[in-house]
Amino acid sequence: MLKNALLTLLAVAIAVGLGGGSVWYALHAQSGVGAIRIGPWTAFPDIGTPNADPYSQARIAREGVLALGRAEGLAFVAESDSAGRKLRRECAYTIAGAFPTARFWTLYAADQSLDVIATGKARPAALHSYEVLRQTDNSASISVSSRPAPGNWLLVNGAGTLYFVLTFYDTPIANSTGLSDVTLPGIVKGRCDA
Structure with a gap:
């Protein structure tokens, strides 16, 4: 009798632990159901629509964010550079390449909760699209580091x-089905302080 009770308790503990762990992973991972990847960037195009999957809806509820609908825009998140290495604040990066057509876009460095990193300065x-210096082909190069850099510089410390x-806000890529044809800037790792 005691053996059956202990085995039942063990089975319940394993089920709750693995179930809770899988939900935690699904809500924190920048991949999975409904995600599209373009280079190092990941987006959830249906996150602000009635077609959003249950994990996306749970992510919105947990984070308390106002998700953009398809007609409003699309947010991409990068957690690794173009070579697949995890992004670290101690390292310098260059975000370079063409940006898709949009009325306005923003780029910010974020912590694990995807809030803007406080720089203490x-x-x-x-950065946003109105303050970025561009090349003649409409591409841009943005330096990301703790040390000032000429041109476009994003402070991260x-x-x-x-x-x-x-x-991207008010962009044709948000409501198109051909997101695989879109190119986004690459992320190249530079030197690291530690």
Whole structure:
């Protein structure tokens, strides 16, 4: 009798532990159901629509964010560089390439909760399309580091995990089905302080 009770308790503990762990992973992973990947960038195009999968809906509810509908825009998140290495605040990066057509876009450095990283300085860890210097072919190169750089510079300091969030507003890519034809800028790792 005691043996059956202990085995039942063990089975319930394993089921709750594995079930809770899989839900935690699904809500924190930048991949999975409904995700599209373009280079190092991941987006969930249906996240702000009635067609959003249950995991996307749970992610919105947990984070308390206002998700963009398809007609409003699309947010891409990068957690690794173009070579697949995890992004770290101690390292310098160059985000370079063409940006898709959009009325307005923003790029910011984020922590694990995808909030803008506090820099402790007057300069935020964010840029937008109206302040970025562009090449003649409409591409841009953005330096990301703790040390000032000429041209487009995004300040990131501290240590730990880093994410980049690139959001396009009022863009044709948000409501198109051909997202695989879109190219986004690459992320190249530079030197690291630690």
